[in-house]
Amino acid sequence: EPEVTQTPSHQVTQMGQEVILRCVPISNHLYFYWYRQILGQKVEFLVSFYNNEISEKSEIFDDQFSVERPDGSNFTLKIRSTKLEDSAMYFCASTSTGGTPEQYFGPGTRLTVT
Amino acid sequence: RKEVEQDPGPFNVPEGATVAFNCTYSNSASQSFFWYRQDCRKEPKLLMSVYSSGNEDGRFTAQLNRASQYISLLIRDSKLSDSATYLCVVNAGANNLFFGTGTRLTVIP
Numbered sequence: 001e002p003e004v005t006q007t008p009s010h011q012v013t014q015m016g017q018e019v020i021l022r023c024v025p026i027s028n029h030l031y032f033y034w035y036r037q038i039l040g041q042k043v044e045f046l047v048s049f050y051n052n053e054i055s056e057k058s059e060i061f062d063d064q065f066s067v068e069r070p071d072g073s074n075f076t077l078k079i080r081s082t083k084l085e086d087s088a089m090y091f092c093a094s095t096s097t098g099g100t101p102e103q104y105f106g107p108g109t110r111l112t113v114t
Numbered sequence: 115r116k117e118v119e120q121d122p123g124p125f126n127v128p129e130g131a132t133v134a135f136n137c138t139y140s141n142s143a144s145q146s147f148f149w150y151r152q153d154c155r156k157e158p159k160l161l162m163s164v165y166s167s168g169n170e171d172g173r174f175t176a177q178l179n180r181a182s183q184y185i186s187l188l189i190r191d192s193k194l195s196d197s198a199t200y201l202c203v204v205n206a207g208a209n210n211l212f213f214g215t216g217t218r219l220t221v222i223p
Contacts, residue, residue, distance in 0.1 A: 031209065042216065043158060043201070048209035055209045091157055102148065103211065105157040 002026045004106035006092050012112045013082055021077045021109045023092030032075045033093040033103060034067065036060070043091065049075065082113045117141060120202050120214035128222050131192050135217045137185040137202030146205040147178055149187050151198045152216060158201055161187075192221045 005024045013019050025032050034046040048055040049067050066078045075094075079086055089110050093103040120137045127133050139147075147164035162169065164176040164185055175188040185202055199216040206212040 033210065035211075035213075043152075043213040045206070045210040045212070050209070058210070089155075101146070102160045102163060104160070108157050110155075 004092055004094055004104055006090075006106035006109050008109060009107065010110045010112070012114065015084060015113055016081050019079050019082055019111065021079075021090050021092075021111070023075045023077070023106055024073050025075055025092065025094035026096075026104060027073070029094035029096050029104075031055075031095045031097070032067075032069070033095075034077045035091045035093065035105075036088040037091065037108075038085075038088045046077070046090075079111075082111075084113050087111055087113045116214075117206060117212040118202050118204050118214035120217050122215055122217060124218040124220055126220045126222055127192055129192055129194060131221075132188065132190045133192060133219060134189075135187045135200050135202075135219075137187075137214055139183050139185065139202075139204045139212070141204070141206060141212075142180075142183060144204045144206065147176075147185050148203040148211075149174075149176055149185075150201040150203055150213075152201055153198050158203075158213070161200070189219075192219075194221050194223060197221045 007022045032049045035043050037043045045058050047057040047061045064080045068076050089108040091108045092106040118139050149161040150158040151161045152158045164178045168177045173190045177186045197220050199218045201216045202214040204212050
């Protein structure tokens with residue numbers, strides 16, 4: 001069964017550093033998403049991406065965040081200057097079509113900012 | 115105002131019991147509804163979509179009441195493997211989802 005993969009599984013970084021979280025969506029999917037989940041809290045939408053551009057973004061997704069699809073398989077989330085409050089699980093998801101069909105999530109990257 | 119509200123639980127039930135979870139959502143324009151399950155420190159996994167007519171998948175039954183903006187999930191004959199957090203999820207906008215905080219279920223032997 002095809003699945004979304006994410007690397008690394010755990011990233012530790014110092015405050016102010018840049019991090020790039022990587023995702024490989026399911027191969028025939030066209031819509032990609034990033035969510036985050038702070039420990040003990042709910043999953044929160046960050047951004048959706050289709051046809052090489054952002055479709056929607058939340059208030060959380062400020063100028064410190066950016067997304068990119070650098071090649072035909074990877075989808076990345078960059079945080080330019082990490083803050084302590086960026087510590088969370090970051091989940092990538094993908095779907096084959098738009099209009100909020102079921103989204104399939106990767107295993108997540110746990111980001112710890114110290 | 116929370117977009118999706120759920121009773122956080124925990125629900126502790128014996129094996130074989132029937133348990134029901136409820137959820138309310140605030141955006142009357144929402145069109146897509148789902149139940150996801152999340153195990154500790156794992157990703158959310160789709161359990162089932164929720165349709166207006168209600169739908170059933172084995173031991174799981176989901177209901178949607180658009181007038182009351184209310185979604186439910188019923189689990190019959192609970193198994194130990196059903197222990198998880200159940201997330202009520204509603205679309206918000208064209209391409210993103212709002213998640214509830216989840217209801218934690220523990221099935222006890």
